[in-house]
Amino acid sequence: MALIHAHRLCKTYPSGSTRVVALDDVSFDVEQGDFVVLAGRSGSGKTTLLNMLGALDRPDSGALRVAGMDLLSMGEAERASFRLWHIGFVFQAYNLIRVLTARENVAYVLQLQGKPSRQRLQTADAWLAEVGLEGMGDRRPDQMSGGQQQRVAVARALAMSPSLVLADEPTANLDTHTGGELIRLMRRINERNGTTFVIASHDPAVIDAARTLIVMRDGRIEQTACRD
Ligand SMILES: Nc1ncnc2c1ncn2[C@@H]1O[C@H](COP(=O)(O)OP(=O)(O)OP(=O)(O)O)[C@@H](O)[C@H]1O
Ligand SMILES: [Mg+2]
Secondary structure, X not given: OOOEEEEEEEEEEEEOOEEEEEEEEEEEEEXXXXXXXXXXXXXXXXXXXXXXXXXXXXXXXXXXXXXXXXXXXXXXXXXXXXXXXXXXEEOOOOOOOOOOOHHHHHHHHHHHOOOOHHHHXXXXXXXXXXXXOOOOOOOOHHHOOHHHHHHHHHHHHHHOOOOEEEEXXXXXXXXXXXXXXXXXXXXXXXHHHOXXXXXXXXXXXXXXXXXXXXXXXXXXXXXXXXXX
């Protein structure tokens, strides 16, 4: 069974007296272990689609199953629990908690999952080492570079053992070299752990790392390409 099954998703947003079509009849499947990049120009619907997959927003119509769950029949409490247990998010602006250290930022979601304190810190340190930040667990976000903060965000997303990692323009605030390193890190984790990634980006380095490339245009899937 596919990890993601999206069938005929439609989404419009109010815009003045009319509505803008953000998703127009979008259907696709993603297999467990894939590394998917959603490309397409600004306004093509990438973020809207990620928000549906992460249960942050609902389509107006269609069917959507992620990790065996029917996202559209679930209530808000179930959707929050789905996010906590199944989805690791990585955002463009890192979205770390400023007053917490790197280690505490990673451990926080494990606390929400009810993991015991020692295990939380051990898991956080192991993931910080995995993303190349060994020994930096005590730093706060303002004591780290943008690339390092985004690595903390990747560690935070992976530490919770998600079924799926969703990333929205994860390299957009980074320089070309740092962005390239970050995407290669994500791809390496994907290959090593088999974690499924869906990443929205128009960065050529990210597109280059895709195993499956989905190009969107005007709310529709224009093209899908598989690398292997
Ligand atoms: N909350 C909202 N209210 C109104 N319109 C919205 C909202 N969110 C998105 N839209 C519109 O839906 C369309 C798709 O937007 P979306 O943010 O998904 O595009 P995108 O591909 O992520 O673009 P970008 O590359 O700039 O991030 C756009 O026309 C946008 O203006
Ligand atoms: Mg976007």
